[in-house]
Amino acid sequence: MIDFWLAAGLLLLVALSFLLIPVLRSRRAQREEDRTALNVALYQERVAELQAQQEEGVLDAAQMDAGRAEAARELLADTEGVEAPRVSRLGKPLPLLAAILVPVLGLGLYLHFGASDKVELTREFAHAPQSMEEMTKRLERTVAAQPDSAEGVYFLGRTYMAQDRPAEAAKMFERTVSLAGREPELLGQWAQALYFADGKKWSDKIQALTDEALKADPKEVTSLGLLGIAAFESERYQDAIDYWNRLLAQLPAEDNSREALQGGITRATEKLQDSGGKVAQAPAAKAAAxxxxxxxxxxxxxxxxxxxxxxxxxxxxxxxxxxxxxxxxxxxxxxxxxxxxxxxxxxxxxxxxxxxxxxxxxxxxxxxxxxxxxxxxxxxxxxxxxxxxxxxxxxxxxxx
Incomplete structure (x- = not known):
């Protein structure tokens, strides 16, 4: 930020120069005006001396006229090149007052309407964060500076989930939905955050969010995984197996979560068999047309x-x-x-x-x-x- 304030200071000096130059010029004009007044006073004093000498009989009329002409030439020589005095309509106090108010008002307006916080955030994001806490603080400041950025709010929600802060994550995902629309992926993550924030208690709101997400996209992975978890927790093991098998079919072969998901299906199968149930076979997939x-x-x-x-x-x-x-x-x-x-x-x-x-x-x-x-x-x-x-x-x- 130091280079930014240095640049702002230089621009401020340029602005002040336009205000102070007329004041300095007026002082120079005042000095020239004072010198002219002094020359006029000396001329008048010289003429008075000549008149006194004429009255005493020292000078005759011709010498008097010659002396007066000589004094006039000296006055003209001293005042030649002096600009005519300019009268400022603004007066001297106003430019000085403006020179003080311009930087104060400029700083106040920038702090109110400017983007110093965004400039600082940009500088911070140029360097990789040293910890998850630092990344979270950066994202929080980003959301505060840009409250209408769906991307910033979304990533803050994901970060809260990674830090096991589902209640705060749910609020962020709800804001993201209001900014970016009711996308299936966002609805699924919102429902997941609500589920864990409520202590793994299923609710009508969570059910409505997952239903809406899967209606728009039957392959929405977060909703499928969440429904499987909820079914397993409520001992509906066959439903858990079905949801997780649907999710498994969407994951790429190299996805690291496939192993954990397959382990969950195995545990649900064992639980179902231990309770005397039998795993229902999934219907054969239709051949591609x-x-x-x-x-x-x-x-x-x-x-x-x-x-x-x-x-x-x-x-x-x-x-x-x-x-x-x-x-x-x-x-x-x-x-x-x-x-x-x-x-x-x-x-x-x-x-x-x-x-x-x-x-x-x-x-x-x-x-x-x-x-x-x-x-x-x-x-x-x-x-x-x-x-x-x-x-x-x-x-x-x-x-x-």
């Missing part, structure tokens, strides 16, 4: 389209949401083309081909590049999403 389709343009339309026009090839559910289940984008220049539409092309995780028994294939040409509206279209008859035979689709109709 893949549809192979060849798309071409009707001959009568080839003169009406342009090579750069967009071509959207997609599958949508016959009975279900209107959003495409899988989509590929090409251009007219690519036609004819053969593509595969499958679960890997799903626009949303919960909208996969394999989740809907019957679909329709659609190919649309859109000069504006919009998948929802265009100039020409081709549609197939409804077919099973499990169809493996190659399909053919021709773009041949106006898009209405």
């Amino acid at each position: 893949v549809l192979k389709v060849s798309v071409d343009l009707a001959a009568e339309l080839k003169a009406k389209v342009q090579p750069g026009d967009s071509v959207f090839i997609f599958a949508r559910a016959v009975s279900g949401p209107p959003a495409p289940l899988a989509v590929k984008r090409m251009t007219v220049a690519d036609l004819p083309v053969t593509v595969e539409l499958g679960d890997a092309d799903a626009m949303m995780p919960q909208l996969k081909l394999s989740n809907f028994p019957e679909v329709q294939l659609v190919a649309r040409i859109s000069r504006a590049g919009k998948p929802t509206a265009g100039e020409w279209i081709g549609r197939s008859q409804p077919l099973a999403s499990s169809t493996t035979a190659p399909q053919t689709l021709t773009i041949d109709s106006p898009d209405k």
Whole structure:
């Protein structure tokens, strides 16, 4: 901060110079005015002496006129080059008062509206923290300086959780949700913090948060893990196994938490068997659906389209949401083309081909590049999403 205040001091000196220079100039003008007055007084005294000598008969009229002219020339020589006095409308006290008030007001306004705290935080974050406590203090000051920063509030909540301070973490996650929206991940972490803050007691609010998170994203890992923990604590071991198996399927093979999660599933299995229960087998996963389709343009339309026009090839559910289940984008220049539409092309995780028994294939040409509206279209008859035979689709109709 020292270099910042040095720069501010230099700028302040520049500002003061504009205020003090007129004051110094007025003092110089005053000195020149005083000297001129003195010369005039000397001239008048010289003229009086000449008149006295004339009255005494020492000087005649011609000598009197010559002496007066000589005195006038000396006065003119002494005052030549002196600027005419300027009268300041502001007066002398006002610039001096401004010179005092400018730095005081400037400092006060900067301390009130400025960002010295943010400057200091930026300098601090340039160096790695030496401890978790130091990192926490930095994040707390960041949140205080930038209360509308969702990222800062979120990371402070994560830090509180790492320090086993779930009640404070829950408040931070609630603020994050209000700033960034009801994202599934944020809802899951908010619910988790509330659960541990309440001494591992389940509540309607926690249930509502996890339900909302999993409805938006069935793979939300924090909610799945939390529901498994709550089920295990309440001795609902089969539910715990199911939730943790769903979570295990989402984790990468190299994730370090897989081992601990597998240990939890093993303990829940043992508890269930010890109580006389039997572990229910998870239903077999559906095979991934893949549809192979060849798309071409009707001959009568080839003169009406342009090579750069967009071509959207997609599958949508016959009975279900209107959003495409899988989509590929090409251009007219690519036609004819053969593509595969499958679960890997799903626009949303919960909208996969394999989740809907019957679909329709659609190919649309859109000069504006919009998948929802265009100039020409081709549609197939409804077919099973499990169809493996190659399909053919021709773009041949106006898009209405």
